[in-house]
Amino acid sequence: MQTRAERIRDALQAAFPSAEVRVQDDSHRHAGHAGARPEGETHYTVEVVSPAFAGMSRVARSRAAHAVLAPEFGSGLHALSLRLLTPEEAGRG
């Protein structure tokens, strides 16, 4: 069975085919906090570097990522830290 981190990565990679996608599970750092679950898989940091973000506002980029990850938010994903950059912004242009 896939972990949530793997599902997040796969979903974003499918939505942004040419992107560099990095997913980090931070759930252990939030153990015992509100929103944390004993089984973890609640808090993530995600970086996506994709040319698709060019011309999009920060809010629009995040909404695009949220839309892709809606099923995860619906199943216990509590916190998502997003870094969404174009290759130029990431210094890879």
Add this chain to the structure above:
Amino acid sequence: MTNPVFERIENEIKENPVVLYMKGTPVFPQCGFSARVVQILSHVGVPFKGVNVLEDMELREGIKQFTNWPTIPQLYVKGEFVGGCDIVMEMYQSGELQALLKEKGIPTSAEA
């Protein structure tokens, strides 16, 4: 049918120039992400209204639908959604947050 809590949110963001929907209060934030935004706003020196979504389940879910944004905190300036913790942090670091407040005519007490 419109969610009745939407009207409350609309009034709140119309009547207050800077509103932060957060977990806990500005003095006692109950979430690290909310605490970080409070810290940034305090550092910039902008007065804001903190609204504790933990006190009201309808608001807690309603604000997510209203903004079309799945997480808390959420910052509104002059009735416009600015972003959550990541965006506010990025905008603060780049100086865009300070520029936005200035452009909207909101006085700040510190030039950070």
